[in-house]
Amino acid sequence: xxxxxxxxxxxxxxxxxxxxxxxxxxxxxxxxxxxxxxxxxxxxxxxxxxxxxxxxxxxxxxxxxxxxxxxxxxxxxxxx
Amino acid sequence: xxxxxxxxxxxxxxxxxxxxxxxxxxxxxxxxxxxxxxxxxxxxxxxxxxxxxxxxxxxxxxxxxxxxxxxxxxxxxxxxxxxxxxxxxxxxxxxxxxxxxxxxxxxxxxxxxxxxxxxxxxxxxxxxxxxxxxxxxxxxxxxxxxxxxxxxxxxxxxxxxxxxxxxxxxxxxxxxxx
Numbered sequence: 001x002x003x004x005x006x007x008x009x010x011x012x013x014x015x016x017x018x019x020x021x022x023x024x025x026x027x028x029x030x031x032x033x034x035x036x037x038x039x040x041x042x043x044x045x046x047x048x049x050x051x052x053x054x055x056x057x058x059x060x061x062x063x064x065x066x067x068x069x070x071x072x073x074x075x076x077x078x079x080x
Numbered sequence: 081x082x083x084x085x086x087x088x089x090x091x092x093x094x095x096x097x098x099x100x101x102x103x104x105x106x107x108x109x110x111x112x113x114x115x116x117x118x119x120x121x122x123x124x125x126x127x128x129x130x131x132x133x134x135x136x137x138x139x140x141x142x143x144x145x146x147x148x149x150x151x152x153x154x155x156x157x158x159x160x161x162x163x164x165x166x167x168x169x170x171x172x173x174x175x176x177x178x179x180x181x182x183x184x185x186x187x188x189x190x191x192x193x194x195x196x197x198x199x200x201x202x203x204x205x206x207x208x209x210x211x212x213x214x215x216x217x218x219x220x221x222x223x224x225x226x227x228x229x230x231x232x233x234x235x236x237x238x239x240x241x242x243x244x245x246x247x248x249x250x251x252x253x254x255x256x257x258x
Contacts, residue, residue: 032143
């Protein structure tokens with residue numbers, strides 16, 4: 001991290017755990033979505049957090065299902 | 081089965097609530113807010129602020145700018161490249177002049193070698209020309225893909241914000257934002 005120039009060089013923190021960045025990505029989308037789609041702004045951050053949680057959980061479940069399909073289901077299928 | 085029907089009813093209810101909320105906030109009989117929409121492209125969320133929805137505009141601004149600046153932080157300014165990644169740039173350009181500024185910074189700082197060094201890279205397949213020069217600051221890891229995605233989604237979300245400013249009912253003087 002010596003001589004690291006933010007915004008000019010890529011950040012070196014998440015190379016192997018890049019998938020964690022799904023959460024801030026979904027959070028940013030949820031902020032803009034909730035700001036434009038909610039009738040009232042009361043409890044804005046709570047609903048934004050809930051949207052983030054739901055979307056992240058849905059993607060985590062899909063990732064788990066894909067993992068099980070590739071590593072558990074596919075190996076037991078007959079080859080021919 | 082009961083859970084399935086229960087969730088279907090819940091989804092229909094939520095869809096109905098969202099549709100009513102959007103219809104109530106829209107100005108179906110009034111002219112579209114073209115000025116607000118245009119200014120929303122220059123500064124994300126500013127369109128909502130212009131028509132009286134100050135808090136809504138600030139939240140939208142936080143979301144769009146947060147995604148774009150986050151993308152630049154993660155992947156570096158090389159994530160925005162009008163020449164090399166034109167399709168991604170079309171989406172990123174939705175975020176406004178900040179996308180063009182990032183592309184300009186990429187071209188004028190990294191691609192000219194003013195920051196970092198220019199080194200030879202392997203030539204493209206079946207190419208006879210001299211090997212292309214690339215900056216040592218060019219991002220080639222998954223961080224480049226993630227940063228590009230952040231900036232592109234920022235631009236696409238700003239299109240949603242612009243369309244909202246175009247249709248949203250302008251608040252009258254003395255009317256408070258809900």
